Amino acid sequence: MDDHGDVLQLNPPPAGLAFDHITTPSGARLRYALCGLQQKPIRGTVCLFQGRGEFIEKYFETIADLRRRNYAVAALDWRGQGGSSRLLRNSRKGHIKSFAQYDEDLVSFMRAVVLPDCPPPYYALAHSTGGSIVLRALPRRSWFQKVVVLAPLLGINARGVPEGPARCLARTGKLLGLGDAFVPGTGRHHLDHLSVEKSVLTSDPRRFARTAALAKAFPDMAIGGPTIGWLCAALDCIDAFHRDFPAKADFQTPVLMVLAGNEKVSDNQAARRFARRMRSISLIEIKGARHEILMERDFYREQLWAAFDSFLEEESSWRYEEVA
Template sequence: MLARLLLIGMCLFMNIAIAAPELTTESELSDLGGPGLNAYWQRQAERGQFSSHDGLTLPYAKLFNSQHQKSIILVNGRTETFLKYQELARDLFNNGYNVYLYDHRGQGLAPRLLDDPQIGYVADFDDYVQDLEQFVQQVVLQEPVEGLYLLSHSMGGTISALWLSQTQVRLQAAALSSPMMGIYHKPLPRWLVNGLLTVFDSGCRWLGHTACYAPGQADYQDLEFKDNVLTQSEVRYQLFRDLYQQQPQVQLGGVSVHWLKQALLAGDQAIKQASRITIPLLVLQAANDVVVDNTAQNAFCRALAHCDGGQPRVIKKASHELFIEQDRQRRPALEAVLSFFEQHP
C-alpha cells in the first residue's frame, strides 16, 4: 500500500506518465461482438443469489481472481441488468479489480414486484438501499479484499449515496456516474409536481391497482438508435438492445407514479444526507444529459464533505450512459474513475 503511494507520488513529481488503463474500444467491440463478450463472461463470471432484508432472492455475478487485491462493487441503474455491464466488468477486471454486480429488485433478472412485470415499481427506495447492504455483507465481504471501491450509474448513484451515508462498511473511495439526484423535466414548481404525483398515486390505488404508469410512460420499447437519448455509440447501443431482445425477461417498461414519487424523495434525501459520507467521492456528469438533472448533481457535490474537485467532473458532449458512450467520452470517464481509485489505495 505504502509502496504504491510512493510510486504514484514519484511519478507525479518526476512528471512520469502512469500507464493508461486497458479499455475496450468501439472497433475492438465491433470485432468481439455480443458472442465474444458472452464467451468471456461465461469463462470469468460466477453467478449466484443472495437474500434481501425482506426475503426476496436476488441474483448477482462476480469476476474474481485471488491475485487481485482490489474490488469494485458495481451498482447499475433503472431498467438495467448486470448482463448489460459485461464490457465494463471485463475492462475493470482486466485492470486488476475483482468486480461484484447484482440486479435490483423489480428489474433485470430479479423478481418483479407487480403482476404486470413491465411497470417500474418499488414500494420504498430504502428497499434498494437495504438490498445493497445485504449484497455487500453476504457476498462481497465474504472474500478477502485489501481495497474496496464502489462504482455506480444513474439510479444506482442515488442508492449508493444513501447507502454510503449510513453504512458501517469501510470503502477506500466511490465514483457516481450520472447519479439520479433529480430527474430531468420541464421547469414545473416542485410543490406542484409533488401534488400531482400524490393525486395520481392515490387515484391509481382507488382504482384497485398497486401501481399505474406515470403519464407518458409505457411498456418496453425497442427504440432505434437515432431516437435514443442514452448514448452516441451505435455499436454499444445495439449490443445492449440485442441483449434485451435475446433475453426478453430483462425488459422493463416505464416508471409508475409511485416509483417516480419515491425517486424524487430519494434524490432530495441523498442531497440532504450527503455530508454524512466520509469517504472520497467522485461525481461524473454527462454534459448533454436529458435523463437526470445535472443541477441536482451540483447541489449534491456542494453538500459533500469530500467531493473530488469540489464539483462534478463534466464529461464534455456526453449523453447519460457514460459507460456505453463513444470512446471519446467513455475513455476519459473511466480513466478519471480508475485514476481516482488509484489515488485512494
Template sequence: MQNELKEFWSQGDFQSFTGKNTITIRYAHFSNKTGSPTVVISSGRSESYLKYKNIIFELHQQGYSIFILDHRGQGLSQRMLSNTHKGYVERFDDYAHDLHQFITSIVNPTSTNSLPYLLAHSMGCAISLRMFQLFPQVVKKAALLSPMIAINTGVLPHFLARFIVNIGRVINHIFSNEPWFFIGLSAYKAKAFHNNQLTHCKKRYKSTINLYEENTNIQLGGVTFHWLSEALKAEHNIFSDLDKIHTPLCIFQAANDNIVDNKKQDIFCDELNQLAPHLSAKSPIVIEGAWHELLFETDEIRTKVLTRALQFLES
C-alpha cells in the first residue's frame, strides 16, 4: 500500500499561485480520466495537503480529480510573520478570496464538467462559507465536516471570550507591531496521543505527528489574538450574511467535538433551513462517538463520513 501511495503521489501536479496581497499559495492537483467529477478540498487550521495523501488517493481511486490548497499562513504556503509558528491572517476573508481565486482560475479551467464539489474540514468550512457568501455559485455542492462556525470557548461564555480576545488584540497593538500568541499558546509542540482530542485512531494520529516531525516547514503553533479576533468576525459574518448562501450544504457534526462549537452548528443549520430548506437540512448529521477530525478518525467513523459525504455530493 505504501509503495502504491508513493507512486501515486509522485504523479501529482504541485504548483503555486499568488493570492491576495501577493501571498504565495501552494496547491496539489491529481487528475483522473477525462470527464471525471472534481473535488476541491479546503482543509483545517494548521493542516497541509501533505496530511491528506491517503484521502486524496482514496478519492482518486473512486474516480475523482482532486484539487487541494494550503491556506495562507500554514502548510507549504507563505507565512506572513517573522515567527512562522504563529497562527495569523490579516483578514479572515483573505482565505475566502484565495479559495475563490483557486477555484475560478485554476480548478475550473481544467474541468470538462460543471462546477466542482467541495469537501471541507473545520476552519476550511468557515472559509468556504465566507466564499459562498462573497462569491455565489462557485461550487455545485459542499460537504462540511466539523465546521468551525464558531470556536468552542469551553467554560467561558461567548461574550466574555470575545471581550478577552478583543482587549488582548488592542493591548497587543499598543505595545508591539508583532502579533502575540493568545494566552497560554506557543510554537508547535507535538502532543502525546493520550492528550489529544482530535481522533481516537492512534495509527492516524501518530502518522500525522511523524509527518510534521519530518517536514518541519509545515509546523504551525497556536493562534494569535489577531487571528482569534478575525475568526470571531467571520462567525458574525457567517450568520449576518446567511441569506447570501446559495450552495447546497451537508453538515457533519462530531458528537464529542471539543474544538468547535456544536451548538452554533445546530443554530446555523436551523436558520439556513428556515431561509432556504433546499440548501440545508434542519440539523447536522451527528456522528456519534467522534472527535473533531472526522477524516482521520477510526476506520468505522471515517468510512461512514466519507461515504455519506460523497453520496450527498453526487445525489
C-alpha cells in the first residue's frame, strides 16, 4: 500500500467531509472543509482554527469528536500552510508579512462560508496561533457565541533564550533584509526526523506517529520552521495584545482559555497575565500536557473535552451582529 493508503488507515477522514476553496480580496486562495451541515440533530457549528504550520488533515480525529457531539464543523487552512496559498517561492517556509493577513483570512472565511452556509449558533475552537487570530477579532466581531482557545500565542517561549535579545535579533534580521530566512535553529526540519521523546508538541506516541506519517504522505501540506518575518509579525501581534487591551477590559464573547501545563512553545505566564485583565476569559490549565493538547494522550484530551462540553453547555444569550 502507498503512503496515502497507509495514512488513511491511521487517520480516516470523517464521514461527509468535503473540501473547497475561497479567494480573499487580496488574492490568497484558502482551502477549507465542511462536515455534518445537513445531518440532524445539529447543535450549531464549531469553527476549527489550527496553529502555525498545521493543516486540516491533522484534525480529522478532532472533527470526528465534534461530530459525535452533534456539531457541524467548518475548518480552515491559514494562508502560508496546508492547502492554501504560499507567500514565498520556497513553500516549506512558514511565512507571513503581518497578522493582518490572517485577519483577512478569518473575515473571508466567516463571510463567504460560515455565515451563509453553516447552521448557527457559531463557536470557535482555536489552537495556538489560531487562538491569537480569533482573539484579535473579538473586539470588533460577534460571530461566535463562545470561544475556546488552546495554548494561545500570547507570548513566545524562547526556551532559555532571554526575551529581549531574541526580540532584538529578530527585528535586526528583518531590517537587514533577512525576513524571508528561516529563524535560526528551525529550518526545514521534518517530523519524521524527530522523536516523541524530544517533541514539545505531544507525548502521545500514536498521535505523534500519525502526524509524522501525514507530513510524509502529503509533503506539500506540511511546512518547516517560521521565517524571521513571521516571527516579527507574531511579536507585533503579541505586543498589541498587551498594549491595546486595558486592565479589566472585556470581550462581548465568553472565552475559555486552556493552557498546557508542560508548555514549551507559547508563554503561559503571558497568557495568564492577559486572561487576568479580561473579565470575559475563564482559564484552566491541564497539568502535564504539551502544546498540542488535542493531539495529546487520552488522559489529557479527556480533561480538555470535559471542559469544552461544560463550557459550551452553559446557558448564554447571543445574537450575531457584525461591526464594520
